[in-house]
Amino acid sequence: MFQHHPSFARHKLVTARHDEASGLSAIIAVHDDSRGPAIGGCRISPYATPDAALNDVLRLSRGMTYKTAIADIPYGGGKAVIIADPRTDKTRALLEAMGDFVESLDGAYITSFDSGSTLDDVRTIGTRTRFSAGTLPEAGDASQSTAEGVFVCMRAAAELALGRPTLEGCRVAVQGVGNVGRRLVRLLADAGAHIQLADANENLARAVAAETGASLCGVDDVHRIDADIFSPNALGAVLNERSIPELKAKVVVGGANNQLATPADDLRLRAAGITYCPDFLANAGGIVNLHYQRSTWSPARLGDHIEGLAGTFREIFETAAKSGAGMGSVANAIAEDRIRAAGGQR
Numbered sequence: 001m002f003q004h005h006p007s008f009a010r011h012k013l014v015t016a017r018h019d020e021a022s023g024l025s026a027i028i029a030v031h032d033d034s035r036g037p038a039i040g041g042c043r044i045s046p047y048a049t050p051d052a053a054l055n056d057v058l059r060l061s062r063g064m065t066y067k068t069a070i071a072d073i074p075y076g077g078g079k080a081v082i083i084a085d086p087r088t089d090k091t092r093a094l095l096e097a098m099g100d101f102v103e104s105l106d107g108a109y110i111t112s113f114d115s116g117s118t119l120d121d122v123r124t125i126g127t128r129t130r131f132s133a134g135t136l137p138e139a140g141d142a143s144q145s146t147a148e149g150v151f152v153c154m155r156a157a158a159e160l161a162l163g164r165p166t167l168e169g170c171r172v173a174v175q176g177v178g179n180v181g182r183r184l185v186r187l188l189a190d191a192g193a194h195i196q197l198a199d200a201n202e203n204l205a206r207a208v209a210a211e212t213g214a215s216l217c218g219v220d221d222v223h224r225i226d227a228d229i230f231s232p233n234a235l236g237a238v239l240n241e242r243s244i245p246e247l248k249a250k251v252v253v254g255g256a257n258n259q260l261a262t263p264a265d266d267l268r269l270r271a272a273g274i275t276y277c278p279d280f281l282a283n284a285g286g287i288v289n290l291h292y293q294r295s296t297w298s299p300a301r302l303g304d305h306i307e308g309l310a311g312t313f314r315e316i317f318e319t320a321a322k323s324g325a326g327m328g329s330v331a332n333a334i335a336e337d338r339i340r341a342a343g344g345q346r
């Protein structure tokens with residue numbers, strides 16, 4: 001039945017489990033495993049319908065295939081969703097039952113944190129499965145690596161698209177200062193950027209601004225203020241038919257997933273003269289961190305790998321400039337070439 005779902009996109013495996021005793025209702029999707037076992041976080045959300053949960057897990061697992069390929073780590077794409085309210089339904093029994101579900105796939109899917117799940121939750125899941133990632137104590141929070149990846153891509157974009165060799169003095173508008181955004185703001189402040197930031201959580205926005213010397217702006221205005229770079233780190237679909245004509249920034253680099261509302265927005269950005277760093281490249285630092293947590297932990301190798309994301313950005317920028325294609329479609333093509341080279345059929 002899944003094959004007919006509009007988001008199916010030739011998934012390798014889609015499986016669901018309902019466990020009466022713990023209240024677990026979950027779906028695991030493995031999109032592609034030609035480059036290695038599927039990896040991706042476990043999202044916990046009170047989806048309105050099972051179909052909404054299925055749609056989300058299929059879309060997200062496909063995204064992980066492209067992210068692991070563009071980041072050049074030996075993994076495929078997968079994702080899990082638990083249909084539950086993370087504020088009220090997250091019990092130890094539910095997380096343990098999720099661990100059993102992951103373990104039952106015998107390594108075909110490796111889980112980690114995502115929205116609605118914390119590192120502590122992953123630790124609990126990990127008491128029941130060998131296939132969880134992200135909790136190595138010396139590795140800290142993988143969101144730091146995500147922020148570093150956004151930062152190095154932003155620096156490369158400023159150099160190539162704005163002719164600025166560093167981010168010093170660059171005006172950056174940051175939307176969302178949660179796990180990724182606030183770490184990015186710290187890096188930007190250290191680099192001497194002029195930061196304006198907004199967050200739906202006003203107290204958080206004020207605290208991050210006070211800590212870093214950034215200024216505050218309104219959540220409805222952050223994408224359209226006069227800035228050199230816009231950095232979305234909160235929501236998906238922020239780059240759309242309505243918002244793109246309002247952007248004053250000539251560069252967009254941020255950590256949020258699924259920033260383009262539709263594939264057409266990729267070309268819309270290009271036509272507007274805006275350099276867009278494909279989101280699955282900009283935010284790949286976190287998954288690269290998980291790769292080193294699962295192989296041999298090495299801060300130096302992790303740092304080099306994250307720096308390498310900027311090299312991939314350069315390659316995409318140059319190919320897009322020559323061909324006139326959108327940055328997103330060039331990045332997709334690079335990822336698909338790598339998947340095909342490993343025997344996959346994308």
Ligand code: NAD
Nearest residue numbers: 143146176178179180199200201233234255256257283286
């Ligand atoms: P988070 O929940 O910690 O932070 C998101 C922040 O955005 C919150 O502070 C929230 O108040 C704010 N926000 C929500 N709506 C907003 C709006 N309309 N305007 C401004 N701010 C708003 O999440 P996070 O872990 O920082 O992740 C941010 C984005 O990056 C998500 O799209 C996530 O999927 C993606 N991402 C995160 C990681 C990671 O390592 N954490 C890795 C890859 C991708």
